[in-house]
Amino acid sequence: MRKIAYTLHWSPIWGRGILKKVLSQARSWLEAGHDVRLFMLTPAADAAEHIREVDSLVPVSIRLYHGLAGRFAHYYPLVRMVLDWQPDLLYHRYAGYYPALAGLAGSLPTVFEINTDDVNEYRIGPAYRYWYNRLTRRRLLSRARGMIFLTAEISRRPHFTCFHKPSTVISNGIALSRYSPLPPASNPHPRLIFIGSPGEPWHGIDKIFLLAERFPAWCFDVVGPHAAQIEHPTPANLTLHGPLDRSQYEPLFAQADVAIGTLALHRNKMQEASPLKVREYLAFGLPTIIAYNDTDFPDQHPFILQIANTPDNVLVEVERIAQFVEAVRGRRIPRSDIEHLDVAYKERQRLEFFHRVLAQGQQS
Numbered sequence: 001m002r003k004i005a006y007t008l009h010w011s012p013i014w015g016r017g018i019l020k021k022v023l024s025q026a027r028s029w030l031e032a033g034h035d036v037r038l039f040m041l042t043p044a045a046d047a048a049e050h051i052r053e054v055d056s057l058v059p060v061s062i063r064l065y066h067g068l069a070g071r072f073a074h075y076y077p078l079v080r081m082v083l084d085w086q087p088d089l090l091y092h093r094y095a096g097y098y099p100a101l102a103g104l105a106g107s108l109p110t111v112f113e114i115n116t117d118d119v120n121e122y123r124i125g126p127a128y129r130y131w132y133n134r135l136t137r138r139r140l141l142s143r144a145r146g147m148i149f150l151t152a153e154i155s156r157r158p159h160f161t162c163f164h165k166p167s168t169v170i171s172n173g174i175a176l177s178r179y180s181p182l183p184p185a186s187n188p189h190p191r192l193i194f195i196g197s198p199g200e201p202w203h204g205i206d207k208i209f210l211l212a213e214r215f216p217a218w219c220f221d222v223v224g225p226h227a228a229q230i231e232h233p234t235p236a237n238l239t240l241h242g243p244l245d246r247s248q249y250e251p252l253f254a255q256a257d258v259a260i261g262t263l264a265l266h267r268n269k270m271q272e273a274s275p276l277k278v279r280e281y282l283a284f285g286l287p288t289i290i291a292y293n294d295t296d297f298p299d300q301h302p303f304i305l306q307i308a309n310t311p312d313n314v315l316v317e318v319e320r321i322a323q324f325v326e327a328v329r330g331r332r333i334p335r336s337d338i339e340h341l342d343v344a345y346k347e348r349q350r351l352e353f354f355h356r357v358l359a360q361g362q363q364s
Contacts, residue, residue: 204263285332
C-alpha cells in the first residue's frame with residue numbers, strides 16, 4: 001500500500017473539530033511514508049483557508065457544491081478526481097449514501113470509518129433523513145472491505161455486524177505535540193467551559209444551563225452556539241461565545257478550572273464515546289466532567305468525573321459534581337496520564353488494519 005485517498009464531506013457549520021481529526025490522521029500517514037490526499041466535498045468557498053490554518057502540509061483536492069441537489073451531483077466529479085489519482089486504498093468517513101460514492105467503493109478497496117450509530121442518531125433529526133439513510137445505507141456499507149469503529153459499543157450493533165466485514169475499534173486521538181498543558185487557573189470562584197456545536201442534543205447544553213442555575217457563584221463559558229440557537233433563557237453566570245477558533249478559545253481554556261464533555265449521549269441511545277472536544281480538553285490539561293463510558297478510560301481517573309448517562313444526571317449528581325470541581329480546582333492533568341490518546345499511536349493501529357484488509361483481499 002502506497003497511496004491512500006481520504007474522502008470527506010465537510011461543512012463549516014460543524015466546526016473545525018472534524019478537520020483537525022482528519023488532517024492529523026492524514027499527516028500521520030504521510031509521516032509514515034505513504035502518499036496521501038484528502039478529497040473534500042464542501043459548500044464552503046473558503047474551505048482551503050480553513051484547511052491551511054489547521055494543517056497546510058496535507059495535499060487536498062476540493063470540490064464545491066451548492067444545495068442538496070448540488071451535493072449529490074458534485075460527488076461524481078469528486079469521484080473522478082479520486083480515480084484519476086489511482087489510490088491503492090480509499091478511506092471514507094461514513095455520513096450517508098451517495099450513488100457516486102457507492103460506485104467508487106465498488107471500484108477501490110474501501111475502509112469506512114464509523115463515528116456514530118447512524119440508525120439511532122438520525123432518529124433525532126428530520127424523518128426524511130432517517131428514512132433515506134435506513135433505505136440506502138446497505139448499498140454503501142455492503143461494499144466495504146473493512147470498517148473501523150469509534151467505540152466497541154457501536155461495533156456490536158446488529159445494523160453493522162450484519163455486514164460481516166473485518167473490523168476494529170480505534171477511538172479518537174489527538175496530536176498531543178500541538179498542545180501544551182495550560183498553567184492552573186486561580187479563580188476566586190470555579191470557572192467551567194464547554195465547546196460544541198448547535199443542533200446536537202446529545203451534547204446536553206440544556207444541562208449546562210441547569211448547572212449554571214444550580215451554582216450561581218460559578219462562571220460558565222459555552223463556545224459554539226449563539227444565543228439565538230438556544231431555546232432556554234441564558235443564566236447571568238453563563239456566557240455564550242458563539243463559534244471561535246483555537247486562538248480565540250484557548251484563552252478561555254486557560255481561565256477554566258474544569259471542562260464539560262457530552263452530558264446527554266442517552267438521547268442517541270448510546271453509552272460509549274470518545275469525543276474530540278474532550279481529547280482537546282485533556283491535551284490542555286483540563287479536568288473534565290463526562291456522562292458516558294470513555295473508550296480510552298475504562299477505569300476511574302482522578303481528573304475525570306463520570307456521572308450517569310441519564311436524563312436527570314445533572315440534578316441527581318449535583319453534589320458529586322460540586323465535590324469534584326472543588327477537588328480539582330487549581331490542578332491540571334499530568335501529560336503522562338494521556339499519552340495513549342496521541343494520534344501517532346492511534347494511526348499506527350489504523351495503518352496496520354489497512355494492511356491486513358488489503359492482504360485479505362489479495363488472498364480471496
